[in-house]
Amino acid sequence: MEENKASLNFIEQIIENDLKNGKNNSRVHTRFPPEPNGYLHIGHAKSICLNFGMAEKYNGLCNLRFDDTNPTKEDVEYVDSIIEDVKWLGFDWGDRLYYASDYFDRMYDLAVEMIKKGKAFVCDLSAEEVSAMRGTPSIPSQASPYRTRSVEENLDLFARMKAGEFPDGSKTLRAKVSLDSPNMQMRDPAMYRIRHAHHHRTGSKWCIYPMYDWAHGLEDSIEGITHSLCTLEFENHRPLYDWYLNEAGVYRPQQIEFARLNLSYTVMSKRKLLELVQEKFVSGWDDPRMPTISGMRRRGYTPESLRAFSDRIGIAKRNNVIDVAMLEHSVREDLNKRAKRVMAVIDPLKVTIKNYPEGHVEELEAVNNPEDESAGTRMIPFSKQIYIEREDFMEDAPKKFFRLAPGREVRLRYAYFITCEEVIKDENGHIVELICTYDPLSKGGKSPDGRKVKGTLHWVDATNNIKAQVRVYDRLFTVADPDGDKEKSYKELLNPDSLSIIDQAFVEPSVANAEVLSYYQFERLGYFNIDKDSSKEKMIFNKTVGLKDSWAKENVG
RNA sequence: UGACCCAUGGUGUAACUGGCAACACGUUUGAUUUUGGUUCAAAAGAGUCCAGGUUCGAGCCCUGGUGGGUCAACCA
Numbered sequence: 001m002e003e004n005k006a007s008l009n010f011i012e013q014i015i016e017n018d019l020k021n022g023k024n025n026s027r028v029h030t031r032f033p034p035e036p037n038g039y040l041h042i043g044h045a046k047s048i049c050l051n052f053g054m055a056e057k058y059n060g061l062c063n064l065r066f067d068d069t070n071p072t073k074e075d076v077e078y079v080d081s082i083i084e085d086v087k088w089l090g091f092d093w094g095d096r097l098y099y100a101s102d103y104f105d106r107m108y109d110l111a112v113e114m115i116k117k118g119k120a121f122v123c124d125l126s127a128e129e130v131s132a133m134r135g136t137p138s139i140p141s142q143a144s145p146y147r148t149r150s151v152e153e154n155l156d157l158f159a160r161m162k163a164g165e166f167p168d169g170s171k172t173l174r175a176k177v178s179l180d181s182p183n184m185q186m187r188d189p190a191m192y193r194i195r196h197a198h199h200h201r202t203g204s205k206w207c208i209y210p211m212y213d214w215a216h217g218l219e220d221s222i223e224g225i226t227h228s229l230c231t232l233e234f235e236n237h238r239p240l241y242d243w244y245l246n247e248a249g250v251y252r253p254q255q256i257e258f259a260r261l262n263l264s265y266t267v268m269s270k271r272k273l274l275e276l277v278q279e280k281f282v283s284g285w286d287d288p289r290m291p292t293i294s295g296m297r298r299r300g301y302t303p304e305s306l307r308a309f310s311d312r313i314g315i316a317k318r319n320n321v322i323d324v325a326m327l328e329h330s331v332r333e334d335l336n337k338r339a340k341r342v343m344a345v346i347d348p349l350k351v352t353i354k355n356y357p358e359g360h361v362e363e364l365e366a367v368n369n370p371e372d373e374s375a376g377t378r379m380i381p382f383s384k385q386i387y388i389e390r391e392d393f394m395e396d397a398p399k400k401f402f403r404l405a406p407g408r409e410v411r412l413r414y415a416y417f418i419t420c421e422e423v424i425k426d427e428n429g430h431i432v433e434l435i436c437t438y439d440p441l442s443k444g445g446k447s448p449d450g451r452k453v454k455g456t457l458h459w460v461d462a463t464n465n466i467k468a469q470v471r472v473y474d475r476l477f478t479v480a481d482p483d484g485d486k487e488k489s490y491k492e493l494l495n496p497d498s499l500s501i502i503d504q505a506f507v508e509p510s511v512a513n514a515e516v517l518s519y520y521q522f523e524r525l526g527y528f529n530i531d532k533d534s535s536k537e538k539m540i541f542n543k544t545v546g547l548k549d550s551w552a553k554e555n556v557g
Numbered sequence: 558u559g560a561c562c563c564a565u566g567g568u569g570u571a572a573c574u575g576g577c578a579a580c581a582c583g584u585u586u587g588a589u590u591u592u593g594g595u596u597c598a599a600a601a602g603a604g605u606c607c608a609g610g611u612u613c614g615a616g617c618c619c620u621g622g623u624g625g626g627u628c629a630a631c632c633a
Binding site: 135194215412456550 | 561564574581591594625626627628629632
């Protein structure tokens with residue numbers, strides 16, 4: 001691996017500087033700290049790649065830690081999916097799988113110390129009252145009337161909060177930080193709230209739960225994290241992060257903020273993704289149209305492509321919107337090297353070759369992957385009747401149309417040259433069949449006389465094939481910035497045609513025994529993989545992404 | 558309104574910490590091609606938000622604007 005010193009991102013620069021100065025004994029230790037309240041998405045992938053990537057690059061460690069401090073929103077279902085997704089992306093946290101909830105006792109003890117130091121107090125104000133007394137950035141807060149409670153009373157009350165003597169919302173433990181800081185995070189923030197709720201790990205042991213700011217820094221501190229990487233919206237929290245750790249008198253990691261990922265034509269907030277799932281706009285968290293890692297996996301994205309994408313987009317502090325084309329390029333690049341080529345017809349048009357012997361079937365050799373000779377070859381059946389793609393025929397074809405048209409000759413890939421002799425239509429004028437002739441000397445796709453044809457079509461034999469369902473996806477939203485519209489909710493901007501199901505597609509027989517998730521290139525169409533709903537009896541393919549198509553582009557313009 | 562952060566081709570990131578802006582995606586053109594794919598070659602496209610200042614020299618430093626983001630949950 002060659003490191004290019006000239007193109008470090010700002011976090012690498014900080015780390016290398018720390019390393020040079022011997023900070024933290026020249027140790028790098030990061031963590032990926034998801035809250036298990038939803039499925040991971042491509043934005044998390046960026047963070048995962050960053051955190052694990054920094055540890056990898058600088059011979060450090062990266063922990064996987066669940067920030068499970070809010071039992072009302074969290075669930076083991078999410079824990080399981082997150083573990084699966086991070087693992088699938090190809091990262092290894094060794095035996096360092098941690099839970100914030102494992103530190104609850106420690107956090108509680110430290111909170112007691114904070115009370116003893118006069119840095120925290122039990123407050124009886126309701127959420128509404130606190131809000132009303134909060135002031136504004138330029139107007140100081142009114143002090144809570146409970147701010148001056150004695151240490152003894154605070155200690156007693158806090159212990160009774162823990163013991164479950166008070167109902168939800170009746171009391172909080174608040175830090176005594178400031179009443180007039182222009183940084184609103186510093187205005188006597190809550191450290192603990194009462195929640196008589198079942199926690200997915202600690203059950204009913206606790207009825208008070210620490211707030212993010214109090215908990216997160218301690219989690220980082222306990223684990224000996226050196227660089228605590230998080231997104232920009234926590235920038236205003238950094239002074240509080242530092243304050244808590246300094247007041248608690250414990251080791252303080254360095255929090256560094258970077259810009260989260262935004263992708264065009266998608267929404268990225270967990271809340272919105274949850275709504276799409278709950279309100280059935282999609283089939284689930286792993287719907288292939290979702291930007292979730294599980295959705296993208298099901299869609300046919302590879303972990304390598306996601307990691308390559310993360311590398312490509314970089315790390316910085318400026319708000320950004322990455323073009324989905326960048327993501328699509330990353331999958332194509334990976335799949336081009338790895339996907340086995342196969343022929344499939346999605347919108348079939350029957351072709352009868354009138355001079356081909358009736359009842360005869362021959363096997364033709366086809367290359368599995370022109371990018372990888374070791375992938376070998378396979379045989380494909382061919383006979384008098386085949387299907388071609390409907391869009392590969394045009395009755396009144398312009399000069400630049402290289403495909404089949406009346407009187408024109410094209411190559412059937414790996415098979416023969418055929419010429420269109422006749423167009424058969426039904427009573428409504430719809431084309432139902434093409435009658436063609438073939439050149440028996442052009443077997444394999446080469447003509448002995450050196451005659452050139454511009455077009456090569458994919459095809460599938462009309463009788464020896466597999467009938468499959470193909471699910472074709474388009475972007476989930478019709479506009480590049482679905483949450484940027486002031487009038488319309490993102491839900492009104494959903495693309496009604498984001499999913500089209502084709503029940504009668506034909507695929508060559510060689511895919512018969514393929515396993516779920518295996519990916520293919522359907523020649524000239526795009527990359528497809530086998531959906532988890534697929535079975536031997538009914539194969540189902542998902543379209544991952546199309547091939548680049550300069551003909552389609554020309555047609556639009 | 559106050560604090561904090563950000564500002565470089567259409568998009569995203571760079572520019573060895575001051576030496577006349579590079580890479581990727583996208584776009585266009587040409588070559589090759591049994592995938593209108595891939596590959597290869599080339600081109601167009603920013604003079605770095607604005608105004609001052611420091612300097613022989615500024616995208617990098619300073620000042621003041623402008624624009625954008627974040628924060629005023631008992632969410633994270």
